[in-house]
Amino acid sequence: MQRHQLLRFRGRSVTWLVPLATLVAIAFTDWNTTGEFRVVSWCVFVSAIAAALCGMWTTILFAVLALITYIVADAAWPDQYRAGPADFTLVVIGSVLSVLAAAFRVRGERRMLHMMDIAETTRRTVLRPLPPVWGGLDHAAVYLAADAEARVGGDFYDIQPGPHGTRVLLGDVQGKGLGAVEAAAALLGTFREAAYHEADLATVADRLETRMRRHRVHTTALGRADGDRFATAVLLGFPPHDRSTVHIVGFGHEPALAVGTHGVRHLPSGDGLPLGLGDLVGRTARPAVLRVRIDPGETVLLVTDGVTEARDASGTFYPLSDRLTEAVARDPRTAEPGRLVAHVRDGTLRHCRGRLADDTTIFAVRTTGGPPGPESGLRSGPG
Secondary structure, X not given: OHHHHOOEXXXXXXXXXXXXXXXXXXXXXHHOOOOOOOOHHHHHHHHHHHHHHOOXXXXXXXXXXXXXXXXXXXXXXXXXXXXXXXXXXXXXXXXXXXXXXXXXXXXXXXXXXXXXXXXXXXXXXXXXXXXXXXXXXXXXXXXXXXXXXXXXXXXXXXXXXXOOEEEEEEEEEOOOOHHHHHHHHHHHHHHHHHHHXXXXXXXXXXXXXXXXXXXXXXXXXXXXXXXXXXXXXXXXEEOOOOXXXXXXXXXXXXXXXXXXXOEEEEOOOOOOOOEOOHHHHOOOOOOOOEEEEOOOOOEEEEEOHHHHOOEOOOOOEXXXXXXXXXXXXXXXXXXXXXXXXXXXXXXXXXXXXXXXXXXXXXXXXXXXXXXXXXXXXXXXOOO
16 A cells, blocks of 8 residues: 555554554643643544554554543543543544544555556556567667556557567657557557568558558547547667668657767658558658668667657757757766666656656667577568
8 A cells, every 4th residue: 555655664664653653642741731721632633643544454443542542541630620521422433434534545545556557557568568688779768657647648669679670669649548548559569560570661661550540440430539540650670780770760750869979960750641641641652761870889769749848937848959969978878778768857857847748758779789689580481
């Protein structure tokens, strides 16, 4: 339960110390004051505090202790100074209500934890965990959902090694909510299959476009209002025998950045339309695959608009390229994938004061110079 994180000692929850200390303080104060100033009826607060911090059985225990303390403390005074049955009734009613409140709160916490488990399972299904070095790429990623409790949104990314090299995809589904998560899952499923089997990166791009259109047709047939959904994305291909070249297909997304010890440069992204919109303009040509040279040690940085559209108090957008140039000039090690995504994450959160307006994904990949990875050695075929 989340309440156990409030007060811990050597890994154990000690939240029960708060109502216990309150009970002792009330008894001590009542004993050391005059008869005209009695505070023993404040025992009603003990069970209320326990209900807010502790479990139901602990709340019951403190409710009983509060009643016993009231009886003993009140009986120790002469008759003319006793608080009497009226205050005792108040403590009884308060204790009963506190126990009921604790029961409802614990039930709500359990339901919330169950929903958090479901959200985490959904996140791991859509954004599957990646090995530290995968497909010959050193990589690092940060994903920050604008809805912190949902923990997953419309941003998506993945690395898929295969016989034809390693492919990387990052994108952002238009809109929010479960519909965006569903579209992202559909695109990732298609990418993981097509990126492995298809030799031509343009064919992978075609498959993604077709999948997005099929998804829109399906949601429209269901009568849902998100039938016009689309996704911006960047598709990268790292050939198996040329670690100094990256193939890029852009779908209306932010251009990738190449970050190295020399500085920061924008990589071309082409003029591709967002996924799902190709049929709106009658476009039949295959998307252009751009071939770009990358220097040894350069890291390719991909971000979603949660970074580039982060605003400060004056409404100024986060100057990503300028901040990275300054950071690399100060410390060339900033270009390493892990350091790079951490720097961009921290800079973005500082710039917008922690108020993310959209899902934010920061994904960095760099070739290691070694073999592409375990999956690239597999070959598909009959049997």
